[in-house]
Amino acid sequence: MIRFSLFASLTGVALSLSATPALAQNDDLMTDLDPASIGAQDVEETTVEGDGDGEGISVTVTADAWQDLGIAIASFATNRDVSTPANSQGTAALGLELARVVYSDLRFNGLFRPVGPDALPRPSYPEITDPAWNTWRGRSAEMLVHGYVRANDDGRLTVGCYLYDVALQSELVREGWVVNPSEWRRAAHKCADLVYSRLSGEDPFFDSRIAYIAETGPKDNRIKRLAIMDSDGANHRFITNGQSTALTPRYSPDYSKIAYLSYVDGNPRIYVYDIGSGRQTLVTQSANPTFAPRWSPDGRYILYSMAVGGNTDIYRVSAAGGGTPQRLTSGPAIEVGGSYSPDGSQIVFESDQSGAQQCYVMNSDGSNQRRISFFGGRCASPEWSPRGDQIAFTHIVGDFHIGVMNPQGRNMRTLTNGWQDEGPTWAPNGRIIQFFRTERNSGDTSIWQVDLTGENERRLRTPVGASDPAWGPVLP
Amino acid sequence: MNRLIIAVTLSSALALGACKKEPPVVTPDAPQDTVTQPTPTPAPTSTAPQPGSQSHFSSAMAGADTIYFDTDRYNIDNEDMIALRRQAEYLLQYTGARATVEGHADERGTRDYNLALGERRANAAKNYLVSLGVPESRLRTVSYGEERPVATGSNEQAWARNRRAVTVMIER
Numbered sequence: 001m002i003r004f005s006l007f008a009s010l011t012g013v014a015l016s017l018s019a020t021p022a023l024a025q026n027d028d029l030m031t032d033l034d035p036a037s038i039g040a041q042d043v044e045e046t047t048v049e050g051d052g053d054g055e056g057i058s059v060t061v062t063a064d065a066w067q068d069l070g071i072a073i074a075s076f077a078t079n080r081d082v083s084t085p086a087n088s089q090g091t092a093a094l095g096l097e098l099a100r101v102v103y104s105d106l107r108f109n110g111l112f113r114p115v116g117p118d119a120l121p122r123p124s125y126p127e128i129t130d131p132a133w134n135t136w137r138g139r140s141a142e143m144l145v146h147g148y149v150r151a152n153d154d155g156r157l158t159v160g161c162y163l164y165d166v167a168l169q170s171e172l173v174r175e176g177w178v179v180n181p182s183e184w185r186r187a188a189h190k191c192a193d194l195v196y197s198r199l200s201g202e203d204p205f206f207d208s209r210i211a212y213i214a215e216t217g218p219k220d221n222r223i224k225r226l227a228i229m230d231s232d233g234a235n236h237r238f239i240t241n242g243q244s245t246a247l248t249p250r251y252s253p254d255y256s257k258i259a260y261l262s263y264v265d266g267n268p269r270i271y272v273y274d275i276g277s278g279r280q281t282l283v284t285q286s287a288n289p290t291f292a293p294r295w296s297p298d299g300r301y302i303l304y305s306m307a308v309g310g311n312t313d314i315y316r317v318s319a320a321g322g323g324t325p326q327r328l329t330s331g332p333a334i335e336v337g338g339s340y341s342p343d344g345s346q347i348v349f350e351s352d353q354s355g356a357q358q359c360y361v362m363n364s365d366g367s368n369q370r371r372i373s374f375f376g377g378r379c380a381s382p383e384w385s386p387r388g389d390q391i392a393f394t395h396i397v398g399d400f401h402i403g404v405m406n407p408q409g410r411n412m413r414t415l416t417n418g419w420q421d422e423g424p425t426w427a428p429n430g431r432i433i434q435f436f437r438t439e440r441n442s443g444d445t446s447i448w449q450v451d452l453t454g455e456n457e458r459r460l461r462t463p464v465g466a467s468d469p470a471w472g473p474v475l476p
Numbered sequence: 477m478n479r480l481i482i483a484v485t486l487s488s489a490l491a492l493g494a495c496k497k498e499p500p501v502v503t504p505d506a507p508q509d510t511v512t513q514p515t516p517t518p519a520p521t522s523t524a525p526q527p528g529s530q531s532h533f534s535s536a537m538a539g540a541d542t543i544y545f546d547t548d549r550y551n552i553d554n555e556d557m558i559a560l561r562r563q564a565e566y567l568l569q570y571t572g573a574r575a576t577v578e579g580h581a582d583e584r585g586t587r588d589y590n591l592a593l594g595e596r597r598a599n600a601a602k603n604y605l606v607s608l609g610v611p612e613s614r615l616r617t618v619s620y621g622e623e624r625p626v627a628t629g630s631n632e633q634a635w636a637r638n639r640r641a642v643t644v645m646i647e648r
């Protein structure tokens with residue numbers, strides 16, 4: 001016992017004198033982090049019952065017509081109203097919540113003309129696979145979403161989701177998932193994804209997460225914490241405790257890690273936070289400041305920017321740790337950031353070598369660097385769309401706006417019109433962009449999203465100020 | 477390392493107070509934009525600040541601990557040289573003193589670029605101090621990008637005060 005306490009106090013002394021960040025660098029992390037709620041658990045797909053016909057029916061909806069489709073999203077039914085950790089009032093109440101989430105996903109993204117469960121009759125459990133067509137036809141709904149929730153003996157939930165064409169009186173698609181009660185929202189997002197994908201022909205995106213920076217406090221003493229949330233702003237969680245400034249997070253493509261900048265050792269450094277172990281490590285062992293972390297699409301590499309003697313360039317290092325970082329840019333100008341094309345072959349980045357920030361593209365080994373932005377104003381923080389067809393960026397023309405262009409730097413379009421809109425990040429399907437907006441004078445920040453038409457713009461509801469959003473891929 | 481963080485935090489707070497007391501010559505007063513905390517009153521102690529301490533350095537510099545930059549620039553102009561010479565004289569007089577040069581940017585830039593710009597500014601100031609004979613081993617740099625403004629307004633006056641490099645003592 002005595003020996004133990006002696007050892008402990010010695011360790012304490014060593015700690016306070018030591019310059020090694022190995023222990024100190026975890027000081028900033030919250031202590032009650034549950035890996036399951038930050039990372040990604042697989043959602044099990046399951047076969048759900050239907051009336052058998054309807055498979056193979058092909059409904060073609062033209063691009064401009066699908067936005068106007070009227071969709072009725074009715075409360076999900078339950079076979080037996082029993083208690084569940086997912087809802088204090090039981091599975092019947094949970095069924096209503098599930099439908100509300102599906103409705104909110106579609107409505108807040110300006111997709112279709114959805115009508116939610118609070119304005120609709122509640123179908124019975126048998127009606128989920130055998131809709132009361134006359135009821136829905138009378139409400140001039142063109143499409144109908146039904147679903148059910150069942151509490152299983154093992155404590156998990158089975159959620160089924162059905163999309164019907166009311167005029168044809170046929171089922172277009174159905175799917176089911178088995179989830180832990182804590183992940184019931186994911187089943188609703190998957191249902192919204194199913195409906196959206198089936199009717200629009202686009203890839204899904206609702207069942208995904210966003211890493212961002214939660215901001216509180218006055219402008220000259222701002223507290224910035226690493227945080228995460230679901231794509232609709234729900235399930236907000238802090239990862240760091242706010243003792244030191246955190247910036248610019250990025251989820252790894254498999255959601256197992258988050259790379260971000262922290263001042264936890266007094267200097268700006270990129271850490272890679274491992275969700276499973278709850279520990280974080282430096283992206284590279286260097287006395288130089290590192291910032292602007294980015295993952296390669298396959299998760300094998302991390303791009304980072306490092307200033308050596310005041311000159312910032314872009315480097316690439318193996319995400320597995322170890323290995324020698326490879327320097328991709330050189331020269332006296334600032335080269336910073338970087339975003340991979342979806343196939344991993346190219347990187348778009350920003351440089352001020354022309355005298356001001358502009359966007360450049362290079363091969364992923366650093367070769368063939370060329371400027372692509374020539375449309376006037378400055379081009380900053382470029383992000384390659386997961387579809388590959390567009391690059392979003394911060395267009396600085398006095399004020400800061402979110403713009404998109406093709407990978408050749410042409411067909412530039414401005415999507416937003418705030419005083420300071422910056423830091424675009426793409427939805428997994430490349431159809432929606434999130435960014436953050438800073439208010440003049442107050443410095444208050446908020447996360448917004450806009451579709452590629454620029455018409456559907458909305459603010460995400462976050463519990464506190466929010467900046468630096470980084471949208472992850474669709475969850476596994 | 478922990479001690480270092482505390483020292484930096486403390487000295488930043490002091491430097492902030494010093495800025496308010498001694499507005500920079502290069503920019504006009506911007507009273508509405510200054511930080512809201514009250515002007516710090518001198519600690520009621522009879523002991524004088526020790527050479528090499530932040531309070532000693534800050535009062536000796538009388539505002540020359542900070543240099544200012546134009547938008548997106550990091551060159552050292554004549555006014556900066558005068559301030560940096562005073563800093564160098566101090567550091568050469570008190571050979572035990574060690575300092576951090578903090579580089580800052582205004583809010584009117586993107587986050588990553590501002591971090592890089594703060595690095596440039598801190599290093600420009602540090603390199604000038606080294607050229608005046610201050611041993612490099614006694615200087616470190618850190619960029620805060622746009623994260624630590626001293627003036628909180630969103631106007632040219634405030635931004636001019638935030639585009640800066642501040643030298644602060646590392647206290648031990």
